[in-house]
Amino acid sequence: MRAVASKKPPQRHARQELEGFDRLYRDHVDLIYRYAHRLCGETEAAKDLVQETFLNAYQGLKDFRGESKISTWLYTIASRACIRMRRKRKGEPEHELSLEEFVPTSEGEFRLQIPMDGLSPEEALQNKELREALDQAINKLPKKYRMALALHDMEGLSAKEVGTIMGVNERAIKSRLHRARLFVRRELSARGITQHDNQKSGGSRS
């Protein structure tokens, strides 16, 4: 006797699957691209990550039970895919950041400053040098710290949500976030960008 498992005609099933995917893609591709770009720091790698994420999502969509928000689910897939892809590319060991390395050892280090006196963040980021320094600092972060920073401070998720996505507890996320911020602060401050540069590059866009 033949198996009696088919409830829907396969073509209809495939069409429904495609419609579900298209809805998911349409509503979330921009969100995931933005996140991917924040993780990868460049366009082509970000696009690869988006494709990998939605490919995995397509295959997992039928099993998604709605226990978390769909965006949380996609962030999780993207984060895991990012870890896999980077491992494949570089095989680099994950560098840990210790708090001790951020303890200033001189008065000067305490007082390093970021040049944004009296400017709104948008205005400050018109400074090409500052913008590039920020990008470089974030790209230099080991990825688990970069992920925590991107999800919390850039995507605006709570530490609890970031913990769900990264599979660790809230406390660990806060610790990573704190170290990531201290790292970026130090990188930015150490660049010695001045207000003067700000006017220079803000006025004339090259």
Add this chain to the structure above:
Amino acid sequence: MTKKKTAARKKRPGLSSHHHTHSEGQCVDLLRQLSAYIDDELPSDICREIRRHLGACPNCEVFIASLQQTVTLCRHRPAPELTSVERTNMRRMILDAVGAR
């Protein structure tokens, strides 16, 4: 029973300076908690202690301002957007890959 409860200082996240005569250790204690302070996650008595410390320690005041600025810059960091052609092309490539697997 002697009142040797000074051991309670060991892990207490707060700062215990009352005057300008703070030690470097207090600055380091503060450094550990700065993100929690910026994110407004600390109990009010500890926040008060931190504010008192900041008032007396220009180094920490500048440090916290620069960390706050770092967070603000991250929050406003611009991100590029996809064009509609890129969106369409990527969708096609994903669906091709689904078919291929």
